[in-house]
Amino acid sequence: MNGGDTILDVVHLSMRFGGIVAVKDLSFSARRGGITALIGPNGAGKTTVFNCITGFYKPTTGMMRLGHAGGREFLLERLFDFRIAKLARVARTFQNIRLFSGMTVLENLLVAQHNPLMSASGYTLLGLVGFPGYLHAERAAIDLARYWLDRIGLIERADDAAGNLPYGDQRRLEIARAMCADPVLLCLDEPAAGLNAQESGALNDFLQFIRGEHKVSILLIEHDMSVVMEISDHVIVLDYGEKIADGSPRAIRDDPKVIAAYLGVADERTAEAIMEADQ
Amino acid sequence: MEYFLQQFINGIALGSIYGLIALGYTMVYGIIGMINFAHGDIFMIGGFIALIAFLCLVALGVTAVPLALFLVLIIAMLITALYGWVVERVAYRPLRHSFRLAPMLSAIGMAFVLGNFVQIAQGARVKPLPPLIPGGLILIDNGGFVVQVSNVQIIVVLTTLALMVIFSLIVARTRLGRDMRACEQDRTMAALLGVDTDRVISTTFVIGAALAAVAGFMYLIYYGVIDFYIGFVAGIKAFTAAVLGGIGSLPGAMLGGLAIGLIETMWSAYFSVQYRDVAAFSILIVVLIFMPTGLLGRPEIEKV
Numbered sequence: 097m098n099g100g101d102t103i104l105d106v107v108h109l110s111m112r113f114g115g116i117v118a119v120k121d122l123s124f125s126a127r128r129g130g131i132t133a134l135i136g137p138n139g140a141g142k143t144t145v146f147n148c149i150t151g152f153y154k155p156t157t158g159m160m161r162l163g164h165a166g167g168r169e170f171l172l173e174r175l176f177d178f179r180i181a182k183l184a185r186v187a188r189t190f191q192n193i194r195l196f197s198g199m200t201v202l203e204n205l206l207v208a209q210h211n212p213l214m215s216a217s218g219y220t221l222l223g224l225v226g227f228p229g230y231l232h233a234e235r236a237a238i239d240l241a242r243y244w245l246d247r248i249g250l251i252e253r254a255d256d257a258a259g260n261l262p263y264g265d266q267r268r269l270e271i272a273r274a275m276c277a278d279p280v281l282l283c284l285d286e287p288a289a290g291l292n293a294q295e296s297g298a299l300n301d302f303l304q305f306i307r308g309e310h311k312v313s314i315l316l317i318e319h320d321m322s323v324v325m326e327i328s329d330h331v332i333v334l335d336y337g338e339k340i341a342d343g344s345p346r347a348i349r350d351d352p353k354v355i356a357a358y359l360g361v362a363d364e365r366t367a368e369a370i371m372e373a374d375q
Numbered sequence: 376m377e378y379f380l381q382q383f384i385n386g387i388a389l390g391s392i393y394g395l396i397a398l399g400y401t402m403v404y405g406i407i408g409m410i411n412f413a414h415g416d417i418f419m420i421g422g423f424i425a426l427i428a429f430l431c432l433v434a435l436g437v438t439a440v441p442l443a444l445f446l447v448l449i450i451a452m453l454i455t456a457l458y459g460w461v462v463e464r465v466a467y468r469p470l471r472h473s474f475r476l477a478p479m480l481s482a483i484g485m486a487f488v489l490g491n492f493v494q495i496a497q498g499a500r501v502k503p504l505p506p507l508i509p510g511g512l513i514l515i516d517n518g519g520f521v522v523q524v525s526n527v528q529i530i531v532v533l534t535t536l537a538l539m540v541i542f543s544l545i546v547a548r549t550r551l552g553r554d555m556r557a558c559e560q561d562r563t564m565a566a567l568l569g570v571d572t573d574r575v576i577s578t579t580f581v582i583g584a585a586l587a588a589v590a591g592f593m594y595l596i597y598y599g600v601i602d603f604y605i606g607f608v609a610g611i612k613a614f615t616a617a618v619l620g621g622i623g624s625l626p627g628a629m630l631g632g633l634a635i636g637l638i639e640t641m642w643s644a645y646f647s648v649q650y651r652d653v654a655a656f657s658i659l660i661v662v663l664i665f666m667p668t669g670l671l672g673r674p675e676i677e678k679v
Contacts (some may be wrong), residue, residue, distance in 0.1 A: 112437050150567060181569035188567060196560045206550075207557040208568045213550045234550070335403070 390636020415610015459584025621672020
């Protein structure tokens with residue numbers, strides 16, 4: 097199971113909150129360099145899985161193993177706080193955008209590059225006196241930020257407060273910020289939420305670009321089936337905290353259990369979305 | 376008029392000291408949303424370390440006043456910063472994920488610990504320091520009332536100004552300042568981006584304590600006396616200044632400090648010395664009634 101081409105292995109993951117079981121004995125793996133989608137009706141436990149992976153929650157039981165291309169392995173349930181981002185190099189975005197809204201767009205991207213700057217600044221001291229190594233690192237950080245701003249078309253707004261950007265721009269900026277943290281695994285929580293058809297098309301291209309050019313594996317929670325079906329290589333369907341299906345988008349689409357899970361909640365819009373994706 | 380001008384100068388010098396202490400309150404509040412009640416005592420410890428360092432330097436034969444003062448300042452900043460770091464480490468960090476009031480209670484306890492520690496170690500009596508920097512600039516001398524800026528006052532105001540500039544640059548321009556602002560806005564998100572938030576918080580305490588040490592040092596050379604109790608009074612005043620300016624706002628802390636300094640001096644000069652604290656706190660109440668977030672504070676917006 098854990099070959100060199102698996103980036104994340106989740107094994108028997110369960111998360112209980114008191115009497116509520118949010119995630120129940122979930123096992124799946126995500127392929128390195130792939131886009132894996134986690135879908136399911138509302139309340140299925142998708143975000144809880146994300147919260148376990150990024151260290152927000154300590155899972156009740158289970159193991160989450162993340163492997164770098166170089167062969168290093170991390171057990172995410174044992175890493176605390178900022179170490180998941182720093183050592184295991186997992187980055188995430190949120191369903192409700194969490195930018196540093198009072199800081200500028202550029203600063204948002206620079207905060208994400210904290211760690212390379214931290215070591216270059218000799219833990220602040222050298223940075224304060226303008227040590228050349230630090231200035232060089234700072235310039236490199238700005239170049240990287242500029243590169244991503246160029247990608248998401250926000251270069252003109254680099255010095256505006258992030259909170260003043262339109263909604264769609266904030267979504268893209270959040271993804272760019274996560275990319276500046278130099279992750280191997282990027283976890284996106286509903287990146288297409290609130291985007292119109294054209295914007296979500298652009299998002300598809302952007303995610304494909306991240307995966308193709310930067311070799312970053314993506315784990316995605318999404319309700320927008322046009323995004324899921326078009327870009328993901330592998331889909332995992334959750335319902336009431338349990339995995340009910342796991343396979344290629346094509347296989348998932350025809351799986352009667354999945355259709356039942358969606359139609360069972362009488363969510364017509366979702367059903368329509370599945371139909372649309374079929375055509 | 377001359378009398379007013381003189382009191383104005385005195386008020387600015389006193390207000391600078393309050394402002395520097397207030398910066399420490401406002402920084403810590405901004406980043407972890409807690410009032411560090413031990414900060415006044417950190418200021419007092421800064422003053423004591425400056426005094427001890429000065430006596431040590433004299434014993435070692437360093438008698439050139441400018442050099443000695445400079446060394447004293449550096450020593451006081453370093454050792455007081457260490458105190459600030461230890462206080463955060465011992466009293467606040469273990470309670471980080473506890474209920475909201477826990478670190479505040481711990482802070483009040485820490486204030487007593489530090490105050491009593493100095494009382495026992497140094498005695499309760501007032502410690503004097505002979506005036507080191509005599510003289511001053513005479514601005515107006517019309518035979519009657521002489522308006523004068525003492526050299527000590529000039530040093531106090533210039534040092535404060537320089538520190539404010541350096542400090543603002545750190546916050547606005549450097550990696551550290553960026554991390555501090557990020558932690559202030561969303562600590563969890565900063566951690567998810569790989570920022571070691573505990574370290575940023577420690578650094579905030581260290582910087583706050585170093586600024587308080589400068590304030591303690593200036594208090595010492597300004598008044599020439601120091602005792603273990605100054606931390607309490609000055610701490611409360613500086614806290615008031617931070618609230619008056621808008622807690623969480625750095626320019627607000629400085630402005631609040633100057634305002635409290637001026638109010639106190641003016642009230643002492645024109646009304647009565649005994650009631651100067653009453654005046655300062657009354658003005659605080661009035662300001663907070665009409666501007667609940669202080670002079671420069673932003674209204675708290677609850678995150679959804």
